[in-house]
Amino acid sequence: MTAIVNVSLKTGVLDSQGKAVHHALDSLNFKGVNDVRVGKQIVLQLTETDKDKAMAEVTKMCEEILANTVIEDFKIELI
DSSP states (O other): OEEEEEEEEOTTSOOHHHHHHHHHHHHTTOTTOOOOOOOEEEEEEOOOOOHHHHHHHHHHHIIIIIOOTTTEEEEEEEO
């Protein structure tokens, strides 16, 4: 089973990397972009075959190491 974890800054947290990308896009004349938020994606290959157990384990991974839950949100997709 594969777990795809998308981690992004919570709404209201300043995204300095996103601001830098937005500025770069603007300077390259890409004018149709209102805002940019940068996140990360983590892809895990799991041996677990039970979706509920896999979701619980990946959630624990996110809460303990993959995401800083004070300033970041995460979403998990199992495929």
